[in-house]
Every structure is written in structure tokens, then in C-alpha cells.
Amino acid sequence: MVNGVRIKDVLGGEMMKKLCVVLLCFMFVLCPAPEVRGYFAEDSFSLNWMSPQPVPEKKSTSLTQLKYQVRRGDTIWGIARKFHLDEQTIRKANGLGEKSIIYPGQVLVLPCGKMATHRLAPGETLWSLARRYNVDVVHLMVWNQISDPTKLRAGETIIIPVTGSPSGRSSRKEENLSWPLKGMITSFYGPRGSEFHHGIDIAAKVGERIRAADSGVVVFIGSYPIYGKTIIIDHGAGTKTLYAHLHGFAVHKGDFVKRGEVIGYAGNSGRSTGPHLHFEVRKNNRAVDPLLYLKG
Known part of the structure; x- marks a missing residue:
């Protein structure tokens, strides 16, 4: 008013x-x-x-060479064998003569033919890449110098040797193993007294050549108290073979070996009553009867 x-x-x-x-x-x-403090303010x-996050882009490009950094103990011969190349090819590509010496830290160019690169997306693994590109996971480990494929992270770039068109199946075929040594079986797989024998024993003379039962990567070389001097080879697809009581080695850890290639020499090291080869086959880290996989 x-x-x-x-x-x-x-x-x-x-x-x-x-x-x-x-x-x-x-x-x-x-x-x-x-x-107002509460869910919307504090959270x-x-x-x-x-919010949506960008997904790492999958990338595939054509390559013709690979750069490799020399490690302690490497030789041109060993590198050539690991990557399935000719020794002279590596020498020519790097201007190395017959008497040239390589040293740790040196970077070599390896002419490897056609290759591709793939950037890992979240959820992808080395095994899924092997299936996608139709290559063996063991070969991917060798080409990329991967010792533990479970530690790969999204965004990392993986080199893939192109062996054919991408496929939904692995190129590895289930096949029998070849005998690492020809000889009489002196002890079979299974219970032995109060213990369980996880492989077979094959009689041998000291120094007899031991051969790889299948192609794969040497993942262990060393000694165990019971097994003595031992070699373990990873063949991919969850299969490993073990060679024990050796006298000496002919390969190094990380080498890619072919089926039938000499990897060591029979001996009597470890807990052994005489010269022989103790041979094991492991499926997904569990010992199985080798006679189920050895051909012949």
C-alpha cells in the first residue's frame, strides 16, 4: 500500500x-x-x-627388414639360426666380412622378407594374434624377442612374419614328436616304487647327440639337483619337452631350434645311476606319457 x-x-x-x-x-x-556434497559432487x-576412451588403432604395414640389438653371447651364426636366415645374408646386409666381430649393443639389420606390424588393442593377446594371422605363437615370441607373452600391454606393436592370409585357425598342426635319441627304454612313465616317474629314460653313451623332438624355442638351459644338466623347449600350443642328465649343451636359451636339430649330448649329470637321457613331454605344464606322442 x-x-x-x-x-x-x-x-x-x-x-x-x-x-x-x-x-x-x-x-x-x-x-x-x-x-550439496554427496554422490554427484564427490564422484x-x-x-x-x-566416458568413451579411444581404442588403440590396429595398424598393419609392410616391412622388409628387422633391427636386432646384439646381446652378450650372440654370434652371427646363432642369430641367423634363430631367425631362419642365411649367415651370409646378414653379413652382406650389415657390411660385415668373414672376420668381422659383433659386439653387445650393436644394431644389425636382418632382411626378413615381407612382415606386418600390429598394434595391440585392449583384450588382445599373442595367442589371439597367432590365430588371426595364421602363425605360430612361438614364432611371434622369437621375432619380437618376447620372453613372457603374458606381460604384453595394449598399444604395443608386434611384428608379424607374413606366411599367408589371416585365418581363424593356428597354422600349427597336431603332429607326433620325433625321438630325441634312438635307444632302449630303461624306465617308463608312471609309478616307480614310492615315486612317480614323469618321463622315460633312454639308454645312451656319454656324448651321444640329443635332438629336438619338435621345432620350438629353448626356454631353459641349466642344472637341477635331480635332473642335472637340462634343456627345456617350448613348442607352442602348451607343449614343452624336457631333456635331462645331459653331458653338455649345443644350443643357447632363446634359440629357435628345428625338429631333429642337435641340442645337447647325453651324460650322467644329476641324480643318475648311469649315462642315459631322461625325456619328458609336458602339456600345459603337466607331465604326460611321452610314448603317447612319440612316433614310430
Whole structure:
């Protein structure tokens, strides 16, 4: 009321309602709402975490050579054998003569023919790449110098030797193993007294050549108290072979060996009553009867 006159009488009912709405809006803008702490305030980071993240791009390019850094103990002959190359090819590609010496840290160019690269996406593994590109996972480990394929991370680039068109199946075929040594079996797989014999024993003379039962990567060379001097080869697809009681080695850890290649020499090391080869086959790290896989 102003000077005895009511504002309502001057403006009328409708105008009064509109004025009230304007005043309420004005107060809402000028007076900030009290801070609300709780799920939306404290957990706002959750919205960012849940927002779509860019997926690493899968990349495939053509390569004709691979760079390899020489390690301690490497030789040109050993590198050539590991990557299935000719020794002279490596020498020519790097300007090395017959008497040239390589040294740790030196970078060599390895002419490897056509290759591809693949950037790992989340959830991809070396085994899934092997199936996709129709190559053996063991070959991928050799080409990329991977000792533990379970430690790969998304975004890493994997070199893939191109052996054919991508496929949904692995190129590895189930096949029998070849005998590592020809001789009489002196002890079979299974219970032996109070113990369990996890392989077979083959009689041998000290120094007899021991051969790889199948192609694969040498993942262990060393000595065990019972097994003595031992070699373990990973053939991929969960299969490994073990050769024990050796006298000496003909390969190094990390070497790729072919089926039938000499890897060591029979002996009498470890807990042994005489010269022989103790041979094991392991499927997914469990010993199985070698006679189920040896051909002939």
C-alpha cells in the first residue's frame, strides 16, 4: 500500500501474478543454492572415467627388414639360426666380412622378407594374434624377442612374419614328436616304487647327440639337483619337452631350434645311476606319457 492506495488495486490481479514470478526468478539468480556434497559432487570423476576412451588403432604395414640389438653371447651364426636366415645374408646386409666381430649393443639389420606390424588393442593377446594371422605363437615370441607373452600391454606393436592370409585357425598342426635319441627304454612313465616317474629314460653313451623332438624355442638351459644338466623347449600350443642328465649343451636359451636339430649330448649329470637321457613331454605344464606322442 502506498499513500493509502493498494498496489493490487492499481496493477490488477493478472499483472500482480506476473510481477511475483519476475521477483522469484530474480531472487533465484542472485541467491546461489547451498553446496550439496554427496554422490554427484564427490564422484564427478566417475563420469570422466566412464566416458568413451579411444581404442588403440590396429595398424598393419609392410616391412622388409628387422633391427636386432646384439646381446652378450650372440654370434652371427646363432642369430641367423634363430631367425631362419642365411649367415651370409646378414653379413652382406650389415657390411660385415668373414672376420668381422659383433659386439653387445650393436644394431644389425636382418632382411626378413615381407612382415606386418600390429598394434595391440585392449583384450588382445599373442595367442589371439597367432590365430588371426595364421602363425605360430612361438614364432611371434622369437621375432619380437618376447620372453613372457603374458606381460604384453595394449598399444604395443608386434611384428608379424607374413606366411599367408589371416585365418581363424593356428597354422600349427597336431603332429607326433620325433625321438630325441634312438635307444632302449630303461624306465617308463608312471609309478616307480614310492615315486612317480614323469618321463622315460633312454639308454645312451656319454656324448651321444640329443635332438629336438619338435621345432620350438629353448626356454631353459641349466642344472637341477635331480635332473642335472637340462634343456627345456617350448613348442607352442602348451607343449614343452624336457631333456635331462645331459653331458653338455649345443644350443643357447632363446634359440629357435628345428625338429631333429642337435641340442645337447647325453651324460650322467644329476641324480643318475648311469649315462642315459631322461625325456619328458609336458602339456600345459603337466607331465604326460611321452610314448603317447612319440612316433614310430
